[in-house]
Amino acid sequence: MTIRDGRYGSLRRSTVEVRVADARIGGTNPILVQSMTTTLTKDVEATVAQTVQLARAGCELVRITTPTQADAACLEEIVRKVRAQGVKVPLCADIHFQPAAAFEAVKWVEKVRVNPGNFVDAKTAYGFRKDFDDATYDRGLQKIDDKFRPLVRMARERGAALRIGTNHGSLSDRILARWGDTPEGMVVSALEYLSVCEDEGFDQVVFSMKASNPKVVIQCYRLLVDRLDAGGHKPYPIHLGVTEAGEGRDGRIKSAVGIGSLLLDGIGDTVRVSLTEDPVEEVPVARELVAACQRPFGPGRPLDFRERDLSPEGPAEAVDPTSYLRRSTMPVRLGDADAGLSQPIRVGADASIPPPSKDRPVEWTDGDGSDLSPFPLSGSVAPSGLDAAIRAGRLCELRLADLAGLEAIRALPPSNLYLFSVDQDLGPWGVRRAVAAFEQAGLRPPLVLRWRLDGSEADQLRMAATLGGLLCDGYGDLLCLESPSGNPVDLAYDLLQSAGARRSKAEFVSCPSCGRTLFDLVSTSARIREKTGHLKDVAIAIMGCIVNGPGEMADADFGYVGGTPGAVNLYVGRDCVRRAVPEAEAPDALVALIREHGRWTEP
Numbered sequence: 001m002t003i004r005d006g007r008y009g010s011l012r013r014s015t016v017e018v019r020v021a022d023a024r025i026g027g028t029n030p031i032l033v034q035s036m037t038t039t040l041t042k043d044v045e046a047t048v049a050q051t052v053q054l055a056r057a058g059c060e061l062v063r064i065t066t067p068t069q070a071d072a073a074c075l076e077e078i079v080r081k082v083r084a085q086g087v088k089v090p091l092c093a094d095i096h097f098q099p100a101a102a103f104e105a106v107k108w109v110e111k112v113r114v115n116p117g118n119f120v121d122a123k124t125a126y127g128f129r130k131d132f133d134d135a136t137y138d139r140g141l142q143k144i145d146d147k148f149r150p151l152v153r154m155a156r157e158r159g160a161a162l163r164i165g166t167n168h169g170s171l172s173d174r175i176l177a178r179w180g181d182t183p184e185g186m187v188v189s190a191l192e193y194l195s196v197c198e199d200e201g202f203d204q205v206v207f208s209m210k211a212s213n214p215k216v217v218i219q220c221y222r223l224l225v226d227r228l229d230a231g232g233h234k235p236y237p238i239h240l241g242v243t244e245a246g247e248g249r250d251g252r253i254k255s256a257v258g259i260g261s262l263l264l265d266g267i268g269d270t271v272r273v274s275l276t277e278d279p280v281e282e283v284p285v286a287r288e289l290v291a292a293c294q295r296p297f298g299p300g301r302p303l304d305f306r307e308r309d310l311s312p313e314g315p316a317e318a319v320d321p322t323s324y325l326r327r328s329t330m331p332v333r334l335g336d337a338d339a340g341l342s343q344p345i346r347v348g349a350d351a352s353i354p355p356p357s358k359d360r361p362v363e364w365t366d367g368d369g370s371d372l373s374p375f376p377l378s379g380s381v382a383p384s385g386l387d388a389a390i391r392a393g394r395l396c397e398l399r400l401a402d403l404a405g406l407e408a409i410r411a412l413p414p415s416n417l418y419l420f421s422v423d424q425d426l427g428p429w430g431v432r433r434a435v436a437a438f439e440q441a442g443l444r445p446p447l448v449l450r451w452r453l454d455g456s457e458a459d460q461l462r463m464a465a466t467l468g469g470l471l472c473d474g475y476g477d478l479l480c481l482e483s484p485s486g487n488p489v490d491l492a493y494d495l496l497q498s499a500g501a502r503r504s505k506a507e508f509v510s511c512p513s514c515g516r517t518l519f520d521l522v523s524t525s526a527r528i529r530e531k532t533g534h535l536k537d538v539a540i541a542i543m544g545c546i547v548n549g550p551g552e553m554a555d556a557d558f559g560y561v562g563g564t565p566g567a568v569n570l571y572v573g574r575d576c577v578r579r580a581v582p583e584a585e586a587p588d589a590l591v592a593l594i595r596e597h598g599r600w601t602e603p
């Protein structure tokens with residue numbers, strides 16, 4: 001299948017089966033849930049304890065960071081002690097910068113992850129410059145061959161799997177110079193490593209394309225799958241993840257937008273939800289997200305979209321799934337708000353819902369007091385009463401209740417007074433089909449994204465995957481959530497922020513922590529949020545180490561990064577402006593820095 005086959009009636013991409021000890025990734029196997037330890041790897045007892053804890057929480061593969069060869073050597077004892085407790089969970093070593101650590105790790109664990117951005121081709125290798133000539137570029141390729149080929153051979157001999165794990169923000173200078181920090185660059189970087197595997201006839205390979213921005217995540221994974229198909233490569237399995245998703249509800253929603261929307265596309269064979277929390281907390285979220293995105297296809301069995309009634313046929317889709325462009329729609333005025341293209345995505349609610357804050361207003365009301373006249377679209381004729389409503393100059397919301405309603409779109413009288421919505425059970429596929437049908441009919445009505453939550457965590461994840469994925473595709477002009485508990489307006493603004501569609505509070509990017517982390521991320525993150533959470537228009541990254549932190553801060557305005565034990569480096573954008581600030585003083589120093597740069601507002 002191609003990625004376009006999953007747009008109107010999602011079909012799970014069939015993939016090569018990769019063996020990781022007794023576990024299987026890809027093929028027809030259920031989607032595997034994994035997580036990562038946060039202990040110091042050299043603290044063998046702590047790493048064993050956390051690995052066992054993760055496995056007992058339902059984690060099906062545990063990744064352990066191995067920054068050095070000495071850490072990798074500890075894996076021998078870790079594996080022995082984990083197995084001695086009767087725990088068979090497969091283990092993966094996480095490698096950056098150190099091929100020697102990979103050669104050691106592959107002796108002991110069943111899977112090794114390498115980051116193509118820094119395995120041999122680090123940022124400092126050539127000093128950043130934009131005029132990479134072909135000879136220098138090719139020398140980089142030769143280095144990959146020299147260092148990665150032996151690892152592929154060792155993996156093959158030992159029956160281990162490899163993950164080619166690319167991260168946005170940690171691409172090598174060589175790739176950056178030629179491709180920029182782009183989805184294209186990430187895919188090219190990964191495929192360079194794949195070519196060595198394929199040259200060795202080795203297909204036990206899993207790919208990941210992570211970023212902290214779900215929009216980037218979605219584009220990168222789709223582009224990778226597209227390139228694998230177009231290049232005649234085998235359909236290797238895909239590991240899905242959103243890096244630095246943060247914590248609490250924001251972290252869960254952001255993960256659901258990036259990971260869940262791809263699962264709904266039929267892409268993904270294993271997932272890791274990265275939260276700035278105890279890693280054991282990641283496991284139920286990942287399991288629930290996978291289950292929530294599988295539900296329409298039958299519980300307890302692998303995704304099989306072929307049984308869906310949404311056939312892949314239909315008029316061509318207006319958007320390119322590998323790049324973002326907001327769908328062009330007709331402007332409308334609803335209540336006091338203008339909506340449609342060039343306007344922010346407007347948040348509506350039932351008239352009884354109080355706005356959570358002045359920065360998160362209710363911009364239009366639904367139900368009683370609304371300017372909208374709802375008309376169900378089901379069947380092949382235009383709804384009765386529609387003509388009269390249009391003649392009276394009323395805005396009409398056409399609600400697509402089922403797929404038969406697609407036929408009714410052709411029978412609609414021309415008007416610029418339409419909006420439309422699609423029943424949530426029709427998923428993103430129904431929305432895409434409806435948009436294409438409207439375009440074919442020469443109509444560009446704004447889309448109202450609606451969801452009735454049932455109050456469960458699983459339904460919230462499914463909502464975020466479906467509506468967040470649509471927002472990341474450029475679909476949606478108005479948003480209205482209904483919920484039996486909590487404030488649905490607050491949740492709507494959180495969803496818009498996670499999908500990069502509209503910012504209404506400070507944005508926090510925080511790494512999940514690992515064996516490299518130099519301070520307590522959970523408590524530090526809470527302190528920084530307490531001091532800066534009221535800032536509306538600032539993005540702050542909180543990263544545990546300078547090895548990967550600065551590269552992976554994405555587009556944060558300010559960075560708080562572990563420099564050395566007990567000391568923090570502060571960044572403005574990608575520039576380090578304060579080094580070795582004592583940890584106790586660092587949160588206040590960050591506030592001072594934000595003030596200096598004119599970005600502070602009083603709470």
Ligand code: SF4
Pocket residue numbers: 511512513514515516517518543544545546547548549552
């Ligand atoms: S930024 Fe550093 S500490 Fe945080 S997860 Fe990445 S490698 Fe680990």
